[in-house]
Amino acid sequence: xxxxxxxxxxxxxxxxxxxxxxxxxxxxxxxxxxxxxxxxxxxxxxxxxxxxxxxxxxxxxxxxxxxxxxxxxxxxxxxxxxxxxxxxxxxxxxxxxxxxxxxxxxxxxxxxxxxxxxxxxxxxxxxxxxxxxxxxxxxxxxxxxxxxxxxxxxxxxxxxxxxxxxxxxxxxxxxxxxxxxxxxxxxxxxxxxxxxxxxxxxxxxxxxxxxxxxxxxxxxxxxxxxxxxxxxxxxxxxxxxxxxxxxxxxxxxxxxxxxxxxxxxxxxxxxxxxxxxxxxxxxxxxxxxxxxxxxxxxxxxxxxxxxxxxxxxxxxxxxxxxxxxxxxxxxxxxxxxxxxxxxxxxxxxxxxxxxxxxxxxxxxxxxxxxxxxxxxxxxxxxxxxxxxxxxxxxxxxxxxxxxxxxxxxxxxxxxxxxxxxxxxxxxxxxxxxxxxxxxxxxxxxxxxxxxxxxxxxxxxxxxxxxxxxxxxxxxxxxxxxxxxxxxxxxxxxxxxxxxxxxxxxxxxxxxxxxxxxxxxxxxxxxxxxxxxxxxxxxxxxxxxxxxxxxxxxxxxxxxxxxxxxxxxxxxxxxxxxxxxxxxxxxxxxxxxxxxxxxxxxxxxxxxxxxxxxxxxxxxxxxxxxxxxxxxxxxxxxxxxxxxxxxxxxxxxxxxxxxxxxxxxxxxxxxxxxxxxxxxxxxxxxxxxxxxxxxxxxxxxxxxxxxxxxxxxxxxxxxxxxxxxxxxxxxxxxxxxxxxxxxxxxxxxxxxxxxxxxxxxxxxxxxxxxxxxxxxxxxxxxxxxxxxxxxxxxxxxxxxxxxxxxxxxxxxxxxxxxxxxxxxxxxxxxxxxxxxxxxxxxxxxxxxxxxxxxxxxxxxxxxxxxxxxxxxxxxxxxxxxxxxxxxxxxxxxxxxxxxxxxxxxxxxxxxxxxxxxxxxxxxxxxxxxx
Numbered sequence: 001x002x003x004x005x006x007x008x009x010x011x012x013x014x015x016x017x018x019x020x021x022x023x024x025x026x027x028x029x030x031x032x033x034x035x036x037x038x039x040x041x042x043x044x045x046x047x048x049x050x051x052x053x054x055x056x057x058x059x060x061x062x063x064x065x066x067x068x069x070x071x072x073x074x075x076x077x078x079x080x081x082x083x084x085x086x087x088x089x090x091x092x093x094x095x096x097x098x099x100x101x102x103x104x105x106x107x108x109x110x111x112x113x114x115x116x117x118x119x120x121x122x123x124x125x126x127x128x129x130x131x132x133x134x135x136x137x138x139x140x141x142x143x144x145x146x147x148x149x150x151x152x153x154x155x156x157x158x159x160x161x162x163x164x165x166x167x168x169x170x171x172x173x174x175x176x177x178x179x180x181x182x183x184x185x186x187x188x189x190x191x192x193x194x195x196x197x198x199x200x201x202x203x204x205x206x207x208x209x210x211x212x213x214x215x216x217x218x219x220x221x222x223x224x225x226x227x228x229x230x231x232x233x234x235x236x237x238x239x240x241x242x243x244x245x246x247x248x249x250x251x252x253x254x255x256x257x258x259x260x261x262x263x264x265x266x267x268x269x270x271x272x273x274x275x276x277x278x279x280x281x282x283x284x285x286x287x288x289x290x291x292x293x294x295x296x297x298x299x300x301x302x303x304x305x306x307x308x309x310x311x312x313x314x315x316x317x318x319x320x321x322x323x324x325x326x327x328x329x330x331x332x333x334x335x336x337x338x339x340x341x342x343x344x345x346x347x348x349x350x351x352x353x354x355x356x357x358x359x360x361x362x363x364x365x366x367x368x369x370x371x372x373x374x375x376x377x378x379x380x381x382x383x384x385x386x387x388x389x390x391x392x393x394x395x396x397x398x399x400x401x402x403x404x405x406x407x408x409x410x411x412x413x414x415x416x417x418x419x420x421x422x423x424x425x426x427x428x429x430x431x432x433x434x435x436x437x438x439x440x441x442x443x444x445x446x447x448x449x450x451x452x453x454x455x456x457x458x459x460x461x462x463x464x465x466x467x468x469x470x471x472x473x474x475x476x477x478x479x480x481x482x483x484x485x486x487x488x489x490x491x492x493x494x495x496x497x498x499x500x501x502x503x504x505x506x507x508x509x510x511x512x513x514x515x516x517x518x519x520x521x522x523x524x525x526x527x528x529x530x531x532x533x534x535x536x537x538x539x540x541x542x543x544x545x546x547x548x549x550x551x552x553x554x555x556x557x558x559x560x561x562x563x564x565x566x567x568x569x570x571x572x573x574x575x576x577x578x579x580x581x582x583x584x585x586x587x588x589x590x591x592x593x594x595x596x597x598x599x600x601x602x603x604x605x606x607x608x609x610x611x612x613x614x615x616x617x618x619x620x621x622x623x624x625x626x627x628x629x630x631x632x633x634x635x636x637x638x639x640x641x642x643x644x645x646x647x648x649x650x651x652x653x654x655x656x657x658x659x660x661x662x663x664x665x666x667x668x669x670x671x672x673x674x675x676x677x678x679x680x681x682x683x684x685x686x687x688x689x690x691x692x693x694x695x696x697x698x699x700x701x702x703x704x705x706x707x708x709x710x711x712x713x714x715x716x717x718x719x720x721x722x723x724x725x726x727x728x729x730x731x732x733x734x735x736x737x738x739x740x741x742x743x744x745x746x747x748x749x750x751x752x753x754x755x756x757x758x759x760x761x762x763x764x765x766x767x768x769x770x771x772x773x774x775x776x777x778x779x780x781x782x783x784x785x786x787x788x789x790x791x792x793x794x795x796x797x798x799x800x801x802x803x804x805x806x807x808x809x810x811x812x813x814x815x816x817x818x819x820x821x822x823x824x825x826x827x828x829x830x831x832x833x834x835x836x837x838x839x840x841x842x843x844x845x846x847x848x849x850x851x852x853x854x855x856x857x858x859x860x861x862x863x864x865x866x867x868x869x870x871x872x873x874x875x876x877x878x879x880x881x882x883x884x885x886x887x888x889x890x891x892x893x894x895x896x897x898x899x900x901x902x903x904x905x906x907x908x909x910x911x912x913x914x915x916x917x918x919x920x921x922x923x924x925x926x927x928x929x
Contacts, residue, residue: 040064044073047258048211070071071203074255075196078210087196126366135658186235187287189213190244193251207255214252221249227271239279239299246272250307276665280311287319292369300370309375316370316377317384322359326389329355334399342405346415352393353423361428366672368431378430379440386444390420406463413449413456414614420445421621444566446623453625457615457632464611464636468604468643474904475600475648541840597651601644605699612703619709633709638722641696645726649689653733656682660740682707682741683796693730696723731805738809745793746816749786753824757782762834762871763908777836779844785847790817794852807854814849814857818864821845825867831908835871842868863894870904878913882920897921 034042043051043064055065075081184192192213196206220231232249236242253261253268279302286296303312317323335348360382364484367377394416401409424445429437615636618629660682700723704710775843794810830838842865849861873881884890885900897901904910904917 003217036064043070045257045259047256048207048215050716051257061771066204066640068203071202071207074207075198075203075254077257078193078251079254080193080196080210080251081203084199086200090200108805112163150581184209184213189217190241190248192248210252214249217245218249218252218268221271222267227274230271239302240305242275243279243302246275247306248666254375276303276306276311279306280315283312283315284319287315290791292366297370300375301372304372304375309371309377313375313377313380316367317381320363320381322356322363322385323388326392329359329389330393332393333400336401336404336408337395338404342408344401344408344412344415346406346411346419349397349412349416350419353419356385356389357423357426361426364428364430371430371432373432374473376430376432376434378433378437382427382441383444386448390448394448394452402455402459406459410456410460410611412461413452414617417445417449417621418617420448442623449625453618453628457628460615461632461635461639464607465639467607471600471603471607472647475597476651479595480614498550573806595655596648596688596692598688598691598695600648601695604640604644604648605695608636609699609703611636612709616703616707616709620707630709633704634717634719637700637704637710637719641722641726644692644696645729649692650729650733652685653689653737656685657733657740660744662735682737683793686737687796689730689734693727696726708853732737734805735808738805739812742809742812742816745790745813746820748789749817749820750824752785752789753782753820756785757828759829760834762828762830762838764831764833777840779840780837783841783844786817787844791848791851810852811854811857814852814854815860817845818860821864825903826906828906829908830871830906832872832874834908835868838871839865839868859892860894863891866890867900867903870900871907875909875913878916879920881913885917886921 024337028201035527039061043054046054051065051070055062072081077533188195192210195209199206217235218228219233221227224230236245247810250268253265256264279299283296283299283303286292286294286299289295300309300312303309319337324330330348330351330352332352335345337343337345363381364378371377397412397416398409403465424441425436427441606622612633613634616831618625619633652907700710700719704719705712711715712720714720757780761782790813794813825838828838842861844863846858846865849858870881870884873884881904885904886897888897891900901921905914907913
């Protein structure tokens with residue numbers, strides 16, 4: 001018997017432990033190597049085909065690939081996604097879904113018989129009505145897999161498009177049965193972008209339309225070596241269709257983000273460039289032949305379909321006759337005149353703009369015939385004209401005029417700018433220009449003038465300043481020269497040695513010699529209708545037509561020119577120094593009226609008006625230069641006020657006041673005329689100043705306020721501030737002159753009182769008895785003369801100065817007249833009989849003061865009239881006289897009892913009644929019993 005035994009196999013399966021294999025098994029866990037964010041970023045750089053293949057890896061990868069935002073991004077790159085439209089569609093779908101769910105809930109409630117708070121549960125119908133979400137269709141995928149293995153490369157593309165369009169991954173959208181892919185025909189491929197909808201949840205399907213229509217052509221164009229052999233040119237024979245397909249694949253290439261996308265885009269660009277070059281050649285041939293409605297129109301539309309037609313617009317502009325033959329429109333130097341008659345004729349620039357407008361409108365007709373309405377060829381065309389034609393013409397004109405004649409330069413800039421604005425409004429826009437055509441034209445004109453406006457505005461200000469300085473300087477120089485020649489004339493015959501030997505004799509002759517200061521002047525204001533005159537002067541109307549005719553005409557409608565004193569006949573120049581100085585004084589007083597002139601002011605106003613009107617053209621146009629032009633106009637107006645006020649009017653008033661201060665009425669022999677000659681002349685100078693101020697007011701309203709160059713309500717506006725400063729200066733100078741004039745007037749009154757009041761006017765019989773025993777009870781000749789002089793001067797200011805200033809002047813004149821009369825009364829001797837004439841004089845003064853309509857001033861002359869009553873009391877009634885003197889209320893507090901007592905001492909019988917009056921007033925002479 002054999003002893004053989006089977007050896008034990010180590011490591012073999014144990015028949016006794018059936019779980020041993022499970023114990024020996026190792027469980028491996030599978031984890032993703034890359035995060036989802038990195039995988040998503042990688043998917044952004046895959047082509048559409050690679051994305052679909054990647055989706056087959058797993059369900060998770062499929063969800064990432066089919067994410068709708070990924071396909072919407074591609075649609076956005078191609079520019080065929082409208083977020084607003086997508087939002088509207090989503091909102092409409094949400095409202096429709098909410099309505100259908102509410103209706104479905106109502107049906108369930110009705111079928112189950114439960115209310116809103118009923119039991120929970122569902123029916124079979126509810127289960128069958130629920131919408132299931134199919135993420136992946138095995139049947140569709142199987143059909144796609146079989147077709148991909150059995151078909152050609154084009155069939156592969158069809159399968160890819162089928163997957164892009166049939167598989168739905170949109171939880172919010174209803175699912176439909178997967179459709180079979182249908183290849184688009186060739187004509188529908190041309191309008192594929194117009195068929196794309198912007199609907200959320202359908203981005204992959206919409207992209208699939210584009211991919212299925214264009215990918216085959218895009219891939220062929222990228223792979224072909226010769227652009228002419230591309231399938232596009234074999235499939236489509238019409239150039240317009242070829243251009244549209246090239247435009248589509250160019251647009252489609254923008255969503256290609258896979259590796260090598262830049263090279264593919266360059267290849268597409270090369271094909272388009274070659275096609276565009278060929279079409280542009282045909283377009284140029286059409287331009288040369290003038291076949292606008294045939295060949296030119298056809299290939300303009302082809303270029304428009306290709307890339308918007310920009311190439312066609314450039315070719316049309318480059319060979320346009322306006323740019324080629326721009327010299328035929330006009331020569332910028334034709335209107336310039338040099339030499340003694342330097343200037344510019346604005347008719348030549350006007351002809352240039354007219355010719356340019358006609359030529360442009362003709363070319364616009366051609367543009368409308370050649371280019372489709374979607375092409376805006378008019379704006380690039382006018383921009384090129386502005387750059388090559390308008391800028392060159394204006395630069396030559398402005399540079400040459402600035403070099404030869406500055407005033408012509410300023411007229412040229414302002415005039416041509418206005419003509420350019422008119423030219424802009426005469427242009428006809430093309431059909432495809434849109435509403436922005438005229439805005440573009442205004443911008444072109446602004447850019448054409450922009451290099452010249454700053455220089456022009458500075459030159460305008462400097463030109464007005466130089467011209468104004470020259471005008472005022474010429475006037476001052478003439479005054480100085482004539483004053484020097486006048487002094488030389490009067491001092492030429494003076495023998496100083498003889499004058500020293502006979503000083504007293506010559507002084508007496510000078511004092512007593514007749515000096516005619518001025519000829520007579522009308523008493524009334526010569527500018528009764530000054531507002532009309534000022535407006536006429538500012539507007540440049542004739543002075544003769546603005547003045548009344550006949551007897552009412554002003555004797556001096558304007559300030560006379562500088563008086564030619566040397567032409568005044570002089571019998572013999574004075575031979576003494578004092579006589580010569582007296583003659584010089586009278587000559588200077590005569591020259592007060594010529595210290596400043598309306599003509600000078602009018603010339604300055606007209607110069608400022610011309611400068612402001614030229615500069616205001618830029619403001620009124622509403623262009624970008626408007627604010628600078630407005631500020632410059634304000635500076636010109638401020639400069640006008642400064643030169644006219646400080647250098648001309650202020651200096652003239654200062655000299656006039658100085659001449660008035662040297663007037664001495666006692667040295668004047670002839671006082672026969674009504675007014676005080678130098679004061680009459682000064683008041684006429686005030687009238688001239690008032691007329692100048694009114695001229696400036698009219699100018700300010702018409703040129704500055706009406707044109708909205710300044711705002712009168714803005715107290716910080718420089719023009720408003722300077723105008724107020726000018727008016728304040730004028731009021732101060734007039735007030736100073738009137739103050740000095742009042743002193744002169746009262747000096748004349750005192751002189752008249754001292755020289756014309758007779759001793760027997762208030763004391764009849766003092767010089768020889770009363771003729772015929774009759775006493776004139778009317779006012780004396782002295783009183784009449786004084787009232788005539790004073791009223792003549794106060795009336796001259798009516799209508800020429802401000803009412804407040806006139807009231808102040810009248811009150812000051814009245815108070816000083818009151819003081820002068822009081823002084824004069826203290827120098828008289830008045831009898832009871834003569835008091836009648838004194839009372840008549842006081843009543844005469846009172847009547848004149850009443851005409852001034854000043855109640856405060858009237859009280860003084862009421863008191864003066866009451867004061868005259870003390871001379872009418874009979875000497876026997878001394879007690880009554882004492883009562884009147886002591887009654888302070890009788891004189892309204894103007895005269896105290898002591899003052900009245902002093903006036904009572906001027907009674908002719910005072911020494912007879914003095915003791916009785918004092919006894920009645922002070923108790924003098926009473927004894928204690």
